[in-house]
Amino acid sequence: MAVELDVELVSPEEVTYSGSAEMVIVRTVEEGDIAFQAGHVAFLGVLAPWSVDVLRAGGERDSFAVHRGFVEVGHNKVTILSDVSEAAGEIDIARAEQARDRAAESLKADSEDAAAAAALERAELRLRVAAS
Amino acid sequence: MPGGKERELRRRIGSIQSTKKITRAMELIAATRVVKAMQRANAARPYARLITSVIEDLAAGGAEVDHPLLRQAPEVRNVGFIIITGDRGLAGAYNTSVIRTAERQVMAHVAEGKGYSLCCVGRKSASYFRFRNYRIDHAVSGFSDNPSYDDARRIAETVSESFLTEAVDQVELVYTEFVSMGTQRVVVRRFLPLVDTEQMAQEGSGTGREGSFEFEPSPEAVLEALLPRYTEARLYGALLDAAASEHASRQRAMKAATDNAEELITKLSRAMNQARQDAITTEIMEIVGGAEALSGDTADVTDIDVALASMLAGTDASAPAAAGAPPA
Numbered sequence: 001m002a003v004e005l006d007v008e009l010v011s012p013e014e015v016t017y018s019g020s021a022e023m024v025i026v027r028t029v030e031e032g033d034i035a036f037q038a039g040h041v042a043f044l045g046v047l048a049p050w051s052v053d054v055l056r057a058g059g060e061r062d063s064f065a066v067h068r069g070f071v072e073v074g075h076n077k078v079t080i081l082s083d084v085s086e087a088a089g090e091i092d093i094a095r096a097e098q099a100r101d102r103a104a105e106s107l108k109a110d111s112e113d114a115a116a117a118a119a120l121e122r123a124e125l126r127l128r129v130a131a132s
Numbered sequence: 133m134p135g136g137k138e139r140e141l142r143r144r145i146g147s148i149q150s151t152k153k154i155t156r157a158m159e160l161i162a163a164t165r166v167v168k169a170m171q172r173a174n175a176a177r178p179y180a181r182l183i184t185s186v187i188e189d190l191a192a193g194g195a196e197v198d199h200p201l202l203r204q205a206p207e208v209r210n211v212g213f214i215i216i217t218g219d220r221g222l223a224g225a226y227n228t229s230v231i232r233t234a235e236r237q238v239m240a241h242v243a244e245g246k247g248y249s250l251c252c253v254g255r256k257s258a259s260y261f262r263f264r265n266y267r268i269d270h271a272v273s274g275f276s277d278n279p280s281y282d283d284a285r286r287i288a289e290t291v292s293e294s295f296l297t298e299a300v301d302q303v304e305l306v307y308t309e310f311v312s313m314g315t316q317r318v319v320v321r322r323f324l325p326l327v328d329t330e331q332m333a334q335e336g337s338g339t340g341r342e343g344s345f346e347f348e349p350s351p352e353a354v355l356e357a358l359l360p361r362y363t364e365a366r367l368y369g370a371l372l373d374a375a376a377s378e379h380a381s382r383q384r385a386m387k388a389a390t391d392n393a394e395e396l397i398t399k400l401s402r403a404m405n406q407a408r409q410d411a412i413t414t415e416i417m418e419i420v421g422g423a424e425a426l427s428g429d430t431a432d433v434t435d436i437d438v439a440l441a442s443m444l445a446g447t448d449a450s451a452p453a454a455a456g457a458p459p460a
Contacts, residue, residue: 012281012368014175030349045348046357
């Protein structure tokens with residue numbers, strides 16, 4: 001059996017998730033998705049607003065919507081630092097849908113609205129993570 | 133009026149007793165809150181530690197950036213202050229000692245001919261400085277006993293912005309550091325500009341991880357994204373420390389108040405008992421005097437003695453007889 005990775009998702013207020021996994025998939029700001037397995041070289045990256053997938057042994061999978069953060073990898077340990085993240089199970093789908101519709105509305109009225117664009121992106125990310 | 137003093141004392145004891153109930157309740161509430169606040173401070177530690185360790189890794193990776201948050205002004209003209217106090221009083225010297233330290237700092241900088249800018253966190257500091265006609269640029273309150281990360285982010289954003297627009301060249305953070313349950317001390321820390329990465333790394337615990345990192349996109353870009361988070365995490369840590377300190381101070385102050393109330397009650401009860409005794413003695417003297425005057429020379433001295441003895445014993449003269457009688 002493969003060596004497992006220790007995974008920790010840390011928010012400023014608490015350690016939100018900690019466990020072991022076979023693979024962790026994240027997306028960094030520049031070069032797209034990157035997956036980590038045990039033995040990965042030390043790595044430090046800035047995360048894009050995207051999902052973080054933790055694949056556990058046995059095919060189980062935990063997903064998180066991470067809106068902003070960093071990933072640090074070293075010594076078979078993946079640490080994700082994020083001040084805005086949600087586990088898939090915690091996402092309120094109805095609320096995210098509402099937020100998406102509202103943001104889409106205001107974006108239609110003013111296509112330059114950066115706040116609305118960001119809100120739309122966040123809501124879509126939430127929905128995607130919740131659906132997966 | 134006979135018994136007037138006694139009634140007066142009884143009323144005072146009553147009022148002190150209800151005050152004591154309140155202070156005792158506040159003490160207990162503060163005691164549970166201080167535990168919660170400590171737990172929150174501990175829960176926040178991993179993030180702060182990790183963010184410092186990331187900076188260490190960056191320093192090891194040789195990241196050197198010219199980030200605006202690291203701007204060292206050649207000449208400091210305006211100094212910003214973040215003053216963290218509580219929203220409520222009744223916490224002993226907690227608020228006043230922070231305010232006094234902050235005011236002294238401001239005075240010192242003004243004496244050197246520098247300008248100042250205040251960011252008051254908590255209602256107490258805002259009202260103090262407003263009353264004394266200091267110029268307050270930002271005031272936030274309403275969360276001093278239970279700060280959230282969002283609060284920290286809001287404050288850090290406003291302060292960083294005034295630093296970035298060069299409205300201030302330096303920012304000091306005045307708050308109460310929570311050392312232990314028994315010790316909290318007011319500290320003044322440099323908030324901005326940030327010291328360089330190597331110094332930051334030294335401040336950290338030093339996990340001592342070596343080896344070359346891969347950075348994505350680049351060490352500089354990571355650091356750039358990291359520095360704002362680092363300021364937020366530091367401010368959040370300060371807010372949590374201040375909250376724990378506030379609760380600890382309040383608990384101590386309320387414990388002292390409760391103890392004082394107890395002492396006062398004992399003292400007043402003694403005074404009241406004495407007053408009551410005095411009143412009884414006076415009354416007896418009056419009765420004896422009256423009886424003596426009425427009976428004149430024919431009075432049987434032993435009768436008065438018996439009456440007096442029974443009165444002092446607090447029983448009716450016929451009581452012993454009734455008690456001796458067989459039950460009906």
